[in-house]
Amino acid sequence: MKIAFLIVDRDHIGGVVSAVHNLAGALAGRHEVEVVALRRARDRSPFPLDPRVRVVNLTDVRPESPTGDAEDPLAVQRPRVYPDDPAQKPPKVGRLAELRLLRYLAGTDADAVVSSNPRITVVLARADGGGYLRLAQEHSHPWGYAREVKRELYPAYRAMDAVTVLTPEVAERLQADTGGGHSMPAVPNCVPPAGGGGLRAAGAPFIVTGGVLKPHKGFDVLVEAFAKVSGEFPEWGLRIHGGGPEKARIRGVIEERGLYERAHLMGPTERLPWELAKGAVFALPSKREPFGNVLVEAMSLGLPVVSADCDHGPRNIITSGKEGLLVPPGDAEAMADALRVVLGDPRARSEMGEAARIGAERFDEAHSAERFEAVLEEAAKRRSQEVQGRVSVDGSGDVRIDLHGAPEGSEVVLHRRTGGAGGGRGAEAAVFPAEAGTAVVPRLGGPGEGEWRVALRRPDGAETAVGCAACDTSGYLGAPRLSREAPGLRSLLPYVGEDGAPAVRSRVRTVHAEVRSVRTEEGRITVVGELWGAEPGPGARVEAVRRGSGVCEAEAPARAAGGGGFRAELPARVFASRFRGEEAIWDLWLRPDEGADRTGLCRLDTDVLRTTPVFTHPDLTVPGPRRPGARLGPLGLLRPRRCTVRVYFSSADRLAVKVVAAP
Numbered sequence: 001m002k003i004a005f006l007i008v009d010r011d012h013i014g015g016v017v018s019a020v021h022n023l024a025g026a027l028a029g030r031h032e033v034e035v036v037a038l039r040r041a042r043d044r045s046p047f048p049l050d051p052r053v054r055v056v057n058l059t060d061v062r063p064e065s066p067t068g069d070a071e072d073p074l075a076v077q078r079p080r081v082y083p084d085d086p087a088q089k090p091p092k093v094g095r096l097a098e099l100r101l102l103r104y105l106a107g108t109d110a111d112a113v114v115s116s117n118p119r120i121t122v123v124l125a126r127a128d129g130g131g132y133l134r135l136a137q138e139h140s141h142p143w144g145y146a147r148e149v150k151r152e153l154y155p156a157y158r159a160m161d162a163v164t165v166l167t168p169e170v171a172e173r174l175q176a177d178t179g180g181g182h183s184m185p186a187v188p189n190c191v192p193p194a195g196g197g198g199l200r201a202a203g204a205p206f207i208v209t210g211g212v213l214k215p216h217k218g219f220d221v222l223v224e225a226f227a228k229v230s231g232e233f234p235e236w237g238l239r240i241h242g243g244g245p246e247k248a249r250i251r252g253v254i255e256e257r258g259l260y261e262r263a264h265l266m267g268p269t270e271r272l273p274w275e276l277a278k279g280a281v282f283a284l285p286s287k288r289e290p291f292g293n294v295l296v297e298a299m300s301l302g303l304p305v306v307s308a309d310c311d312h313g314p315r316n317i318i319t320s321g322k323e324g325l326l327v328p329p330g331d332a333e334a335m336a337d338a339l340r341v342v343l344g345d346p347r348a349r350s351e352m353g354e355a356a357r358i359g360a361e362r363f364d365e366a367h368s369a370e371r372f373e374a375v376l377e378e379a380a381k382r383r384s385q386e387v388q389g390r391v392s393v394d395g396s397g398d399v400r401i402d403l404h405g406a407p408e409g410s411e412v413v414l415h416r417r418t419g420g421a422g423g424g425r426g427a428e429a430a431v432f433p434a435e436a437g438t439a440v441v442p443r444l445g446g447p448g449e450g451e452w453r454v455a456l457r458r459p460d461g462a463e464t465a466v467g468c469a470a471c472d473t474s475g476y477l478g479a480p481r482l483s484r485e486a487p488g489l490r491s492l493l494p495y496v497g498e499d500g501a502p503a504v505r506s507r508v509r510t511v512h513a514e515v516r517s518v519r520t521e522e523g524r525i526t527v528v529g530e531l532w533g534a535e536p537g538p539g540a541r542v543e544a545v546r547r548g549s550g551v552c553e554a555e556a557p558a559r560a561a562g563g564g565g566f567r568a569e570l571p572a573r574v575f576a577s578r579f580r581g582e583e584a585i586w587d588l589w590l591r592p593d594e595g596a597d598r599t600g601l602c603r604l605d606t607d608v609l610r611t612t613p614v615f616t617h618p619d620l621t622v623p624g625p626r627r628p629g630a631r632l633g634p635l636g637l638l639r640p641r642r643c644t645v646r647v648y649f650s651s652a653d654r655l656a657v658k659v660v661a662a663p
Contacts, residue, residue, distance in 0.1 A: 001029065001031045001034070001111045001272075001378070002032040002033075002034075002109060002110045002111050002112075003027060003033050003034075003110065003111065003112045003114065003192050004030050004033075004034050004035075004036055004108060004110040004112070004113045004114065005023075005024055005033070005034070005035045005036065005114045005118060005330075006019050006036050006038075006113065006114065006115045006116060006117070006120045006443070007036070007037050007038070007099070007116045007120075007474075008037070008038050008039065008045070008092070008117050008119075008120070008581075008610050009036060009037050009039045009040065009041060009161075010035065010037050010040070010044060010045040010055070010498045011040065011042040011046075011047070011051075011271075011324055012047075012213075013040045013046050013047075013093075013268065013415045013498050015075055015139065015189075015291070015293050016116055016139045017045065017046075018047045019048055019116075019137075019139060019189040019190065019293065020035060020116050020137075020146040020299050021035070021045070021047045021050075022055075022190040022191060022368070023053075023189075023190040023199060023368055023369075023372060024049065024053045024190055024366065025049060025053060025640040026190050026365035026366070026369040026372075027369050027372065027373075027591060028050045028052040029052075030369070030373075031052045031173075032054075032616045033052070033054070034053065034054040034056055034110075035049070035053055035054070035055050035056070035395045036054070036056045036058065036101075036104060037055070037057050038054070038059065038093055038097040038101055038120070039059045039060075039061050039093065039322045040057040040060045040061065040062060041056070041061050041107060042058065042062065043062070044045070044188070046270050047424070048358070049287065049390075050650040052593070053174070054530050056104070056607050058097055058100040058101055058104060059075065059096055059097045059100060061222070061496065063073060066176050066455070069096060069160070072096050072507060074094060074096035074581050075090075075094045075095075075096045075097070075265065076090035076091070076094055076096065077091075077095035077096070077445070078091055078094070079091060079093055079094060079095050079097075079098040080095065080098065081098055081102070081116075081123050081126055082097075082098045082101075082119050082120070082122065082123050082634035082646065083119045083122055083149050083152050084150065084151075087557070089528060091249070092114075092278075093119070094134060098123065098159060098478055099236055099394050101120070101123055101127075102123065102127055102128075102230070103110060105123075105124065105127035105128070105129045105310070106127065106128050108129065108130070108132065108488060109130075110132050111132055111133065112132055112133040112134075112135060112376055112379075113129075113133070113134055113135070113407055114136070114137060115134075115135070115136045115137065116136045116139065117287075118136075118142065118145060118149055118153045119137070119149065119153075119515055121136040121153060121156050121157075121233045121265075121607075122152045122153055122156045124136070124155075124156070124500070124611075125155075125156035125158075125159035125160065125442050126156075126159075127517055127645045128161060129314065131137075132350070133161045133376065133379050133380060133383065133584050134159060134160050134161050134163045135160055135161055135164065135375070135376075135379065136156075136157065136160045136162075136164070137163075137164050137187075137208050138163060138164065138165045138166070138170065138419070139166065139189075139290060139291070140290050140291055140409045141170065141311070142154075142174055142177075142299065143173065145175055147472070148334050150182065153311060154178045155497065155499045156499065157178055157182050157497050157499075157609075158182065158465060158499030158500075158501055160182070160183075160496070161379035161380075161382060162183040162184070162185060162375055162378070162382075162649065163182055163183065163184065163382055164184070164185055164186075164187040164317075164372075164375060164377040165184055165187070166187070166188055166290050166291040166312070166313060167184075167185055167186055167188070167290070167291070167312040167316045167346075167391050167556060168186045168316070169311065169312040169316075169502075170186070170312055171184040171185070171186050171291070172416070173369070177387060177661050179417045179452075179453045180413075180415040180453075180455065180463065181431065182380065182465075183378070183382060183464075186572050187371050187372060187373075188272075188291060188317075188363055188368075189291050189293055189296075189368075189376060190364075190365060190369075190372075191293050191296035191297055191300070191360070191363040191364070191370030191602060192362065192364055192365055192529065193300040193360065193361075193494075194272060194273035194277070194297040194301050195273045195277065195301075195362060197300075198272065199277050200277065200301060200302050200307055201276075201277050201278075201279065201280060201301045201302045201303045201353065202277055202279075202280075202387075203234045203279075203280045203495075204278050204280060205233075205235050205237065205280060206236070206237050206238070206278060206279035206281075206620070207222075207226065207236065207237070207238045207239070207240050207279060207280075207281045207282075207283050207302070207306075207339070207343075207609065208221065208239050208241070208242070208275070208276045208278065208279030208281060208283075208284060208298070208478075209239070209240055209243050209283045209284065209294075209434035210240070210241035210272050210275070210276065210294050211241075211242050211286070211294060212242050212243070212244040213242050213243060213245065213246040213247050213250060213265075214243030214244050214245060214246055214284065214501070215238075215287075216287045217244075217285070217286050217287070218223060218285035218287045218308060218329065218330065219240055219250050219285060220246070220250055220253050221308075221330055221331075221332050221336065222238070222240070222250065222283055222285040222330035223238070223250060223253045223254055223257065223259065223263060223336060223388055224253065224257070224336075224573060225283075225285070225333075225335035225336040225341070225343065226238045226259065226336075227259055227338060228332065228333065228336035229336050229339050229340055230259060230262060230313065232340065232344075233344070236262075236343055236588050237262045237263065237264070238259070238262065238264070238268050239263075239264055239275070239278075240263075240265050240266060240267075240528050241262070241266045241267070241268070241272055241276075241287055242267075242268055242302030243267055243268040243574075245629065246578070247541040250265065251265055257356070257651055261498065263316055263525045265294065266423060269478055272294070272296055272297070274510045276294075276297065276301060276303065279303065279380035280300035280303070280349060281293070281303060281304055281305075281306060281339070281342050281343065281349065282299075282301075282303040282304070282305050282308070283304070283305075283306045283335070283339070283491070284305065284306075284307040284308060284314060284506075285307075285308050285329075285335060285389040286307075286308055286310050286329070287308065287310055287329045287330055287532060288311055288572065289292070289308075289311075289312075289313040289314060290311075290312065290313055290328075291313040291315060291337045292307075292314055292319075294310050294317075295307060295313070295314060295317055296360050296363045297317070297360075298356075298361035299317070299318070299356035299357060300356075300357060300361075301357070301362035302322065302354060302356060302357040302358055303340055303353055303356060304324045304327050304348075304349050304352035304353045304614070305323055305324030305325070305352070305356060305369060306322060306324055306327065306338045306339055306342055307325070307327070307333060308327060308328070308329035308331075308335070309326040309327060309329060309440070310329040310332070310370070311329060317359070317363075318356070318359065322352070322353045322355050322359075323352055323356040323359045323431070324342075324352055324356060325338040325341065325342065328388065328416055332540075334394055334447060335551075336378050349582065351463055353637060355569075364516050367620055374388075375479050375646050376491050380631045382464055384465060385405070385411075386405070386465065386467055387403050387404065387405045387406045387456050387464065387466050387467065387647040388403070388405060388466070388467045388468070388469040389401050389402065389403050389454065389466045389467065389468060389469060389502050389614050390402040390404075390469050390472070390533075391454075391468065391470070391471045391472070391494040391502045392470075392471075392472040392473075392474075392475060392494070393472070393473060393474075393475035393476045393492070393493075393494065394475060394479070395475065395479060395493065396442075396443060396479060397480050397481065397490070397492060398440050398441060398443050398446075398492070398574070399441040399443075399446075399492045399494050399504055399512035400438060400439075400441075401434075401439045401440075401441065401454065401466075401502065402437060402458065403434055403436070403437050403438065403439065405461060406434055406437060406456055406458075407458055408459070409431065409440070409458075409459035410434045410456055410457060410458055411431050411433055411434055411457040412431070412432040412439035412441070412454060412457075412461060413427075413430070413431050413432075413454075413456070413457045414428050414429065414431075414432070414441065414447050414452035414453065414455075414457045414458060414504060415452060415453045415455060416428045416429070416430075416447075416450045416451070417450065417451040417452065417453060417503075422627050423435070428448075429438065429445070430448075430452065431457070434456075435539065439505045441492060442503060443479070443490050443491065444490055446492060447492075447504065447506045447536055448506065448508055449506060449507060449508045449509075450505075450506055451503060451504070451505050451506070452459075452504045452505075453497060453501065453503050454466050454501060454502040454503060454504065465501055466501055467500070467501065468496050468501055468556070470501045471494055471496050471502060473493065473494060473495070473497060473607050476493055476607045476645045477607055481605055487510065487532070487533040488508075488509045488511055488512050488530055488532050488533030489507050489509040489511040489512035489514070489604060489605070490507070490508055490561065491506070491507045491605070492504055492505070492506055492611065493505040493507075493606065493607060495609045500585070505609065506606050509532070509533070509542060509599070509604075510533050511532070511533040511534045511592065511597075511599050512531075512599060512602070513529055513530075513531055513532075513590040513592075513599045513600065513601050513602065514530045514531075514532060514591075514602065514603070514604065514605045515527060515528075515529045515602065515603045515655055516528050516529050516530060517529075517651065518571075518615075518617050518647055518655065519535055519617075520574060520617045520618050520619070520645075520647050521618070521620075523571060523572050523620060523622055524529070524555070524569050524570065524571055524572065524580075525569070525570045525571075525572060525620075525645075525657065526568070527567070527568045527569075527571050527588070527601065527648055527655070528565070528566070528567050529560070529566055529567075529590070529593075529601065530563070530564050531564045531565075531566060531590065531592060531630060532562075532564065534592045534596070535560075535564060535591030535592070536558055536559075536560045536564070536590075536592055537565045537592060537594070537596070538593070538594075539591070539593045539594035539595075539596075540557070540558040540559075540560065540566060540590065540591065540593055541555050541556060541557050541568070541590075541591050541600065542555060542556050542557075542558050542559050542568040542570065542588055542590055543555045543588070543589045543590075543598065544570065544574075544575070544586040544588055544589075544592055544657060545586060545587050545588075545598075546578075546584065546585070546586050547585040547586065547587055547656070548585075553578055553586065554570060554574045554575065554578075554586070556568045556569055556570045557617040558590060558591075570657075571622070572620040572645040573622050575643075575645050575657050575659050576623065576624040576625075576643040576659055577624065577625055577639075578625075579624045579625065579643050579657075579659045580625075581661070583658065583659070583660050584646065584658070584659045585656055585657070585658045585659075586599075586656065586657045586658075587600070587650070587654055587656050588601045588619075588655040588656060589601060594651050596604075600652075600654045600655075601651045601654065602652075602654050602655065603615055603638055603653055603655070604653055610651075611649040611652065611653045612649050612651060615649050617646075617647045617648070619643055619644050619645065620644070620645040620646075620647075621639070621643070621645075622642070622643055623643070624641040624642065624643035624659075625640060625641065641662075642661075642662035643660070643661060643662055644659065644660050644661070644662045644663075645657060646659070646660070
């Protein structure tokens, strides 16, 4: 099998580069393996790579390279598919690297392509290509990524045949955040024995550690813990290897505690295993650690470990009391107590160190290659069993899902999408039997309010994605959405999700105000609609609530028009009069009568999935409030500020009014 790993670059010191190199080398004995880097900025990588692994650099941005791409204007243009980071000027990955990546993906003969970066995963999901397996590796906690990255990444997962994560806890959280239905096996990093094997801890009286000097690494906590025990163990020292922005602050803590002759910042090194091997105890004080490559490297040297029990790596690597001790993260006192146990008992150090050396073997090349090959095998099996679904709306408004290739006894599972970009937790699921290859999702008594992703649950309990062979919404407009059996709005609208899989939008409102018409003319905003599940009373009115404050700043009577209909007019000037120079937004609500709860003015009785770009209305330009100190007009009068009043449907399909300064 030919396996290609995609990575941004191989040039910097970081856990992702090390993990990719290690796994690629582990697989090279039985497979054809290549590492594809989007950019090359240095002559060599700080991490070794098995010579059997082929390296492909898509761009060469070394300024001294005579055949490089540093002068190509596309190298500094913003990418269009690869999620851009506007803070990077120029972009680290520009349009040139993006185009070459897309070209590579369209033409590669690899059997499996593995993305090792969340932004690359987005490109891999959208790229044209052959029938290769598509996999993503998550080396961190994805819920901590920037919202704009998650917005594109979480849907991209569904185009992957598998998404490997480092621990079971990450898999559980990520399944909940993204709505489930993914294959997310827990695959720990490949960490070969430090120094190539044979290197053993010398046992000098040093507590050793290493990593980038950033706040989340907690080295200040380790210094504080060492300060608490240093008087009891005067022969012991502390060595912290690494560089980073926290260097000056950590040095300050060392000096404040009077430890400057025994606690040392050793600086960054490319020979970390040999430096760690000089010590007798390894400490990991991190506040978060998705895995912990350096922890496994230290264990392979035979070093006992004192580690913070942070999310989620260490607790999946060591058992407290066996290979070392786990303590609460950020707790200097608890870490000091653990150090006392290990420093004060040579026999315990020896026993823990030997257990650590043996425990590290399960992360070596042989075991790691077997784990990843099992992932590839399962992904290929899932691909061969992929089920295609044809989704439609019948005359009752129910959604019909006809499945091709589903085994008898399967069920359709709807997983609720939580938080748009997948930012929520605890996703719910609704299950419907697939009888004779067809599942029916009922409009009445079906899923609750929300957007739902469709997955298939096989008889053995395994869930797989469903491909979308067709999505027919032509029956939606002829089906009932309002009925005597269930007052208010009940509607199901199937659609094709960003990942190409079927999904269902469900709207369930006991009382619902449906907007039928919005006119913006002659300085007025005229709203005509229908109230479902209630009748507009004599006190019915439309209220404009400023977004962010929740304060009603304008209102107008909603006059009944028969059959639940209503009509309201709001002068545009009332919004402009409250304009203070910065963008202002009001959401429009209907209060059906005095004392009744508000209900949003929405446009949901439509087969249009996203109303914002479709239902548009002409802007109104009206005078705003006078500005103090404004220039006088030709007749000696204050020239009023002009405002643009814009009426639109928000991403929640709710009618809103925005005011900005007129150009």
